[in-house]
Amino acid sequence: MFTFDVVPGDAVLNTLRSRRGDVLDIVARTYRSHEAGQTVNPDSCFLRFPEKPDSRIIALPAFIGADVELAGLKWISSFPRNTENGVPRASAVLVLNDYRTGYPVAVLEAAHISAARTAASAAVAATALRPGGYGGSRIAVVGGGVIARNICDYLQAAGCAPDAYLVHDLHEPSAQALAAHVRDTQRRPAAVTGDLGAALEAETVVFATTALEPYVHRPFGAGQVVLNISLRDLAPEVVLGAQNVFDDVEHCMKADTSPHLAEQLTGNREFVSGTLAGVLDEEVRLTADRPVIFSPFGLGALDLAVGAYVLQQARADGTAVSVPDFFGETRRW
Template sequence: MFDFDVVAGETVRNILDGRRPEVIGIVGDAYRSHEAGESLNPDSYFLRFPEKPDSRIIALPAYLGADVQLAGIKWIASFPRNTRAGKPRASAVLILNDYETGYPVACLEAANISAARTAASAAVAATALRPGGFAGTRVAIVGGGVIARNICDYLHAAGAAPDAYVVHDLHRESGEALVEHLRGTQPASASFTDDLGTALGSETVVFATTALEPYVTAPFKPGQVVLNVSLRDLAPEVVLSAQNILDDVDHCLKADTSPHLAEQLTRSRDFVTGTLAGVLNGAVSVNADQPVVFSPFGLGVLDLAVGAYVLTQAREQGSAIQIPNFFGETRRW
């Protein structure tokens, strides 16, 4: 009961990169468990810095029952200025706690876990909201960072096979890097465009930016699927003109996300069509008469589900690092 393991980033990445279809299934199951009330997912807590308004460190506590039976917390920093020095924007750790005793059992490098669960969430949504498949369509990626790269990898693992990708990023070098990644990993053609409008005309549009406020003001067209992963790119009017699928309604309607701005504008939640779990369970449906926007706030239960899987795999393959005598006292007396 007093075992404590550390799982390093390289191990996490190797496990996840080789098991993307399994991770997609884990994330889908976690959504269903959350919808069924088998989890606790309190509000995230934001540590902000007055002199760095674009930077924050977020605590995401959660508990996931079902087959996981773990509590835990992800502590994730987002410092966009890191990218100017060629460093990743985000860094994170995940602490997992045993549900029976409350004792922590492991610490995992979690930037890779966070990116994987975010990308798997996007893949689950994309395939659920475009059940007819992606043949004959284009996928646009707005933002060319780590999350965007992971989303593309997970879309591929989910069987989403568009004819072409088009990438847009204000930082052309990042966008071109993603294009090269796509050309080396997927059969679809890939190209960069510096024209946002060209990207926004695609049948599926993925937003993975660091935008702090909306800049997309034109409504999307019927049949378009929008994965609003970065949450703050869309003006509220764009949200109100679409069918809106959220990961969790209460969580997503806060912190000035695009759906939250829509709620503030209308003083209503009537624009919310339902949750992704509702779509997966068949309780919520969308139609082709309006565009569909999926907005995932990002749930800590997803980190727990993916983290628990990584820990199990690391222990089985002997790559978890055991820390002897981590706890100073193991008896009351």
């Protein structure tokens, strides 16, 4: 009952890199569990700083029943200026709690978990929203950071095989690094463009930036798939001109995300087509005459599900570090 483990970053990263297929399955299954009401996923709590308006630390609590039976909390910081010093924007820890007793059972380095679940979410959506596959098409990635790199890795793991990638980032070295990564890992053409408009013409467009407000005002065309991972790149009129799929509608309608701005502009949610779980279960039907935008706010339940899997694997591999006597008292009297 009173065991407590720490899973360091190297162990998390090695587990995730070698088991991307499992992570894709876990994310798809968790979306379905969430849709079926088998999770508790409260609103995230944002800690902001008056003198650092671009930075925040977010608490994402969650519970998953079914076959997981764990509660937990992801505590993740986003400090975009870190990238100016070559340091990743995000850092995180994940605490897992036993559902029976409430006692914490482990803490895991979670920046890798967060990146993996975000990327897997994008890849699950990509396969569901373009069921005909990616042959004969291009994928453009706007933003060249850690999340973008992970998304490209998970797109490959999910079998998304475009003819080429196109990368755009205001920081050209980041764009060049991501393009080189795609060429090296996928043996697939990947070019860099300084022209955002050219990237927006690709059949599939992935947004993975640190933008705080919309800068894309041109509409997308019929048949385009947009993975709106960073959530704030698109002006509300762009959202209103598309079919819109969410991980969780209620969660996305807050914090001035692009869908939230669309709701504020119109005063309604008539632009909502449904959830990704609905698409996966063929309960949401999309048409080819309009673009599709997938907007995932990011569910703490996904971090919990992936983290539980990582903990299980780390214990089996012997890479989890046990902390004896972590709890000072284990008896009431």
